[in-house]
Amino acid sequence: MMKTVTLDVNCSDTVDQIKSKFSAIEGIDKSTQEMFFSGMHLKNENTIAHYNIMTNSSVDLYVTDGIQIFVKIPSVGKTIKLNVKKSSTVSDVKAEIEQVEGICMNKQILMYAGRQLEDNHMITQCDFRNDQTLVLVCPTDTSDTLVGLPVCSQVLTGMQSGVGMVFPDSQTLQDQRVKNNDTVLLKENVQFFVKTWEGRTLIMVLKKSDSVKEITKRIEEKLLLKEDMYYLCHRGFVLYPWDTLQNHKVVNNSTIYIRLRNSVFMDPKAKKG
Template identity: 45%
Template sequence: MQVYVKVIKTVAVDVKCTDTVDQIKSQIGAIEGIDKNQQTLFFAGNHLEDDNMLSDYSILANTSVDLYVTDGMQISVSIPSVGKIIKLNVKKSQSVADVKAVIMEKGGIPLDEQMLMHAGRQLEGHHLLSQCGLSNGQTIHVLVCPNAKLRISVNVYGERTRDLDVKLWYTIADVKLMVENLEGLPSGKNIIGRTQLGGVVALEDTETLQNQHVRNNDNLVMYQNVQFFIRTCEGKTLTISMKTCDTTDEVMKKIEERLHMKEGVFYLLYRGRVLCLGNTLHEYKVENNSTIHMCLRNSYVVEDNV
């Protein structure tokens, strides 16, 4: 048969009343070789918290503190998506689900959005930490996989709008690919951006919708960057870079600023067509490195409607 023998040992530790419980554990570890993460201290039936001082528990000289050796260990939880690392004191007998609950409490990440990874494999919620090969001082990584669904709109080249059902963890590149497939557009040159004060700002392809702060019912814009030349009435050439979703009005405003001209004294001609105000560069199929001619309004011009 098997019996259990309880061995009681008393160790004297020199302390100050201002020492913390964590400091006492470090001293016990140095004397007895017991990792402080495996130590649980009690006094008068109260569990002593690491950050508290001995004076907080009214521990006086020559009193006894009870030590229980547990299966505890300290691990690091890395959350790359928010650039955060959390130190956790856990027990090998705890489950992965228990760790997720602590991550939700300390990191604010909902349980169903966490995927825990260690040594290249996913940790299942029902597994014990002892089954996951975790040991003291090791790190687990949290992949944040939001389940939240969004409905967003993408305005394509300023001509038409596509409504999309997406998830927060989709990247901008994923959204771009969805639109390109729906529209039959060539990939690689398109950019997705958000309209802000001062114009359209491009969003990073590799970033998720969550990281780019895209919200439900947001409106995004798909466009291409295009560089073209303006041939002035005097025969000079201006080089201008704009977006295909920009309008003729915006092109003319840029020319007026560059040449210090008054508004409305010229019009633009591209491949024999007058560019009407309000229409986009994409509607006129303005290509990269093409030339738009600038003409003075010396006479009444009938503008060609697209």
């Protein structure tokens, strides 16, 4: 469509503000707008003055199906920005991440709003819009040694006045009054997934010594699902509230499944073990 629209702007207006003004007139979402002046691609954060755009200048506008998203990578404490098409699939996004960060596609799990995104789904099917954030979970090989122990699996503890205390991640060793030659204990957490009957995936991090009861507490908080309405399964076995994660060999990146009691699966009350 060839059309000319006149806009009243200030030299201090940013490109993003101009896109908003154009959107108010023409109803075209600013996330789909790309502007060019004298062959230069105009960046949202820059002003009109930055590009030396004068009165009666002409700016070219192209409408695309592009969308800008952010991908948070907790394992490395980093968030990256990607420009993708709305028609792209989740697999396409993973390929872009591999190109930018070098993380193999088959080691990527993309999460949004508490659910895992399927590779064959398009961006438009995932119900997220411009400038929203995905979370990238990178499965790691588990190990019985401290070498390569994932950061999310580490818990530091120490003694304070004869009492064992967990050190919060946000505090320094000085905050915890750790002195030279003091001993700090490293305990291991387990990051695992809980998959619902609807296909949603929850990410949880607990200590190996925690009981299954801790999982049910979190499920009730996040899904408002009472414990008597379901039971948990891992590797084909029913998990009981009094058992620990270690007893059931729940390791990093394991998946625990929620089974409704009115499903076709055996009710665990009928048989133990």
